[in-house]
Amino acid sequence: xxxxxxxxxxxxxxxxxxxxxxxxxxxxxxxxxxxxxxxxxxxxxxxxxxxxxxxxxxxxxxxxxxxxxxxxxxxxxxxxxxxxxxxxxxxxxxxxxxxxxxxxxxxxxxxxxxxxxxxxxxxxxxxxxxxxxxxxxxxxxxxxxxxxxxxxxxxxxxxxxxxxxxxxxxxxxxxxxxxxxxxxxxxxxxxxxxxxxxxxxxxxxxxxxxxxxxxxxxxxxxxxxxxxxxxxxxxxxxxxxxxxxxxxxxxxxxxxxxxxxxxxxxxxxxxxxxxxxxxxxxxxxxxxxxxxxxxxxxxxxxxxxxxxxxxxxxxxxxxxxxxxxxxxxxxxxxxxxxxxxxxxxxxxxxxxxxxxxxxxxxxxxxxxxxxxxxxxxxxxxxxxxxxxxxxxxxxxxxxxxxxxxxxxxxxxxxxxxxxxxxxxxxxxxxxxxxxxxxxxxx
DNA sequence: TCTGGGGTCCTAGGACCC
DNA sequence: TCTGGGGTCCTAGGACCC
Numbered sequence: 001x002x003x004x005x006x007x008x009x010x011x012x013x014x015x016x017x018x019x020x021x022x023x024x025x026x027x028x029x030x031x032x033x034x035x036x037x038x039x040x041x042x043x044x045x046x047x048x049x050x051x052x053x054x055x056x057x058x059x060x061x062x063x064x065x066x067x068x069x070x071x072x073x074x075x076x077x078x079x080x081x082x083x084x085x086x087x088x089x090x091x092x093x094x095x096x097x098x099x100x101x102x103x104x105x106x107x108x109x110x111x112x113x114x115x116x117x118x119x120x121x122x123x124x125x126x127x128x129x130x131x132x133x134x135x136x137x138x139x140x141x142x143x144x145x146x147x148x149x150x151x152x153x154x155x156x157x158x159x160x161x162x163x164x165x166x167x168x169x170x171x172x173x174x175x176x177x178x179x180x181x182x183x184x185x186x187x188x189x190x191x192x193x194x195x196x197x198x199x200x201x202x203x204x205x206x207x208x209x210x211x212x213x214x215x216x217x218x219x220x221x222x223x224x225x226x227x228x229x230x231x232x233x234x235x236x237x238x239x240x241x242x243x244x245x246x247x248x249x250x251x252x253x254x255x256x257x258x259x260x261x262x263x264x265x266x267x268x269x270x271x272x273x274x275x276x277x278x279x280x281x282x283x284x285x286x287x288x289x290x291x292x293x294x295x296x297x298x299x300x301x302x303x304x305x306x307x308x309x310x311x312x313x314x315x316x317x318x319x320x321x322x323x324x325x326x327x328x329x330x331x332x333x334x335x336x337x338x339x340x341x342x343x344x345x346x347x348x349x350x351x352x353x354x355x356x357x358x359x360x361x362x363x364x365x366x367x368x369x370x371x372x373x374x375x376x377x378x379x380x381x382x383x384x385x386x387x388x389x390x391x392x393x394x395x396x397x398x399x400x401x402x403x404x405x406x407x408x409x410x411x412x413x414x415x416x417x418x419x420x421x422x423x424x425x426x427x428x429x430x431x432x433x434x435x436x437x438x439x440x441x442x
Numbered sequence: 443t444c445t446g447g448g449g450t451c452c453t454a455g456g457a458c459c460c
Numbered sequence: 461t462c463t464g465g466g467g468t469c470c471t472a473g474g475a476c477c478c
Contacts, residue, residue, distance in 0.1 A: 036446035043446075043478095059445040077446085104449095104478045205476050236452055238476075265448055314445055326471095361447090421446095 006112040006132060006182045007254065009154045009162035010093060010139060012086075013177075015106035016044035019085045020075055022148035023430045023438055031072040035060055038269045038421040039076055076423040084431045088147045096139060101255045109159060110139075111254050136178035155180040159252045160245035161189075163202040164220065168192050193221035193246065203242040208235055220246060260298045260367065266291040267361020270419040273312060274357045280309060281344055282414030287362045288343045289409060292336040293397060295364055301334040303366035307346040312358035323350040332368055335389055336396070339364075340412055404433075 012018060016034035021027045031048035035041065042049075042058050052070060054063050060074070067074060086105045093100055099111035112132060136153035143151050154165025155178075165179040172179075181189055199209035201220050211234060212218075217226050224246040232240040241251035266287040274280055284307060295302055308324035325346040333339060343362055399408045406413075428436035 038444095038446065040445055057446085061444040064444090107478075203476065207475065236475080238451070261449075263449075267447065269446070312445090359446095422444095 005250065006155060006157060007159060007162050008110045008112065008132070008136060008139070009159070009166055010108050010110060010143075011152045011154070011166050012089060012106035013150045013152055014044055014046055015086075015149070016075075016077065016082055017046045018149050019078075019082050020427055021046075022085070023081075023427070027073060031070055032075070033067075033072055034075045034077060035425070037077055037423075038271060039424060040269070043077070074425055076426040078427050078429065080429045080432050081427065085147065085149060089143055089149050089151070092143050092146050093139070096142075099254060099256055102258070109162065109254055111256075112155075132182055133178050133180040136180065137176070140177055150177070152177040153179075155182050157182055157248050158245040158250045160202050160242060161248065164193065164196065164246075167196055167200055171195060190221050190224070193224055194219050196220040198223050201242060201246070203238060208239065211235075260300055260369075261294075262365070262367055264291045264294050264302070264364045264367065265361060266294075267308075267359060268421055269359045270357070271422040272419070274360075274419045275353075275355070277347075277351050277353070279414075279419050280347060280351060280357060280360055281412065282417060283360050283419045284343050284347050284362060285340050285410055285412035285414070286406075286417070287360065288340045289336050289413060290405075291362055291364050292334055292339050292393075293400070295334045295367070296370075296393060296397060299370050300367045301332040301370045302339075302364035303329045303332040303368070304364070305329060305339060305342050305346070306363040306365065307343045307350070307361075308363075309347070309350060309357050309360045311355050315356075318356055319354075321352060321355045323352075325350050329366075332366070332370075334370060335393060336410065337389070340410060344412065 017027075017032045020032060020034065027046075029048070030046075031052065032046040033042050033049050033054070034044040036043045040059060042054060042056065042060060042063070045054060045056070049072060052066060052072075054066060060067075066072065082105060089106075090100075090102055090108060093108050093110060097110050097112075101109045103109055112135070132155045136155055139153055140151055143149055152166050152169050154162040154167075154169060156162045156165050161181055165181045168181070169175050169177050169179040181192065196219060197209075198204055198212045198217055198219055199206070201223060204212065204223070212223065212226075217223050223231075223243060226243060228240060228243060231243050235242075244251050268283070268287070270283070274283070288305075305327045306324055307327070308322070310322035311318060311320050313320065313322075327342050327346050329338075329342060396408050400406065428438075430436060430438050
């Protein structure tokens with residue numbers, strides 16, 4: 001891996017909240033939060049909400065009084081909107097460089113090209129070469145102008161240090177959301193690392209932070225200079241890489257080509273507990289449809305299906321039951337009808353009456369390209385009608401893409417869908433549904 | 443009353459094979 | 461009483477990320 005490469009991490013600020021604000025300017029400057037599926041937990045907070053001390057992932061019912069007292073505007077997750085806004089932001093970033101890794105819905109790593117390529121960018125940005133911070137400001141302004149989303153840019157030699165740069169940017173607003181740690185004396189970097197708790201380092205979660213603190217490693221700087229052998233022994237090679245990256249040694253490269261997923265999961269908590277097998281069957285059937293759709297969209301098929309159900313673990317006074325079944329398929333497939341058949345048969349084996357179920361899901365594993373299928377000895381892969389079935393799936397996908405998910409579905413998925421999740425505070429699908437498009441009166 | 447969903451990687455231990 | 465060694469594959473569980 002080249003040592004001289006400089007990376008930038010572009011991170012959307014309070015992304016879901018920012019998306020809501022783009023289409024409703026009245027939300028600017030007031031406290032806003034967005035909830036997880038089922039309106040369960042707080043997953044995005046405006047700065048005003050963060051300042052009130054409401055943490056990430058807190059169950060909503062625990063901050064009911066805060067919401068009332070501070071008149072916080074609360075929204076259900078509107079993934080259709082966020083996914084579309086994410087796509088727009090990424091499209092803007094792609095105009096800056098083809099060397100981009102879309103890391104999550106609201107983050108992307110960009111690689112600065114060598115000096116020679118930067119000259120090509122001069123016409124676009126009018127910058128001196130290697131003035132990375134100025135480049136970062138250009139990105140920030142462009143994304144804001146073209147999408148309305150505010151982003152932070154962290155610049156450094158390793159991914160972990162770009163994360164650090166973004167954290168520093170949050171701590172010091174005077175930097176204006178762009179921090180360049182790619183050059184300057186090591187002392188300066190160490191000064192910043194000292195400001196960060198070890199738990200703020202990318203790759204150090206709850207458990208490791210506790211372990212490290214118990215051994216006197218309290219800041220990011222402490223971790224950088226910790227004993228490497230010890231870190232490797234206690235935190236596996238991932239910990240070691242984390243430490244090396246803090247020292248400026250790149251361990252994680254830029255993956256600019258999306259790799260197919262190795263596992264695809266679809267699961268939901270129910271809006272209300274479910275007791276009947278029929279309701280569970282409907283839910284499982286619709287999760288299979290979702291998962292199979294994703295599977296086909298990456299041109300894969302799977303040969304393992306896992307189905308699971310569980311009761312509400314938070315209800316201590318209710319009888320608890322959770323079970324899952326691992327099913328090896330006779331042949332890899334991406335056909336919703338086949339997969340549904342397997343899943344419902346599996347559900348029949350683990351379902352026990354008399355419990356109040358809160359969550360169910362399916363996982364597809366053993367994923368492989370649909371062009372390189374390993375044949376079973378007595379394979380029925382080329383049975384008559386297979387081609388029609390594939391065409392059917394393609395058609396279903398096309399219709400659902402055009403007219404919205406679930407427009408065409410298996411009867412097994414049900415019609416009433418009593419188990420559906422709660423989304424009582426949903427904003428309109430401003431950008432992806434003609435019926436809900438924003439109307440501006442002048 | 444109310445507690446999300448979807449991923450990744452690594453390791454240890456057991457089964458199995460020669 | 462004595463009871464090999466080394467490799468591979470798979471799985472479960474634990475950690476992390478957003």
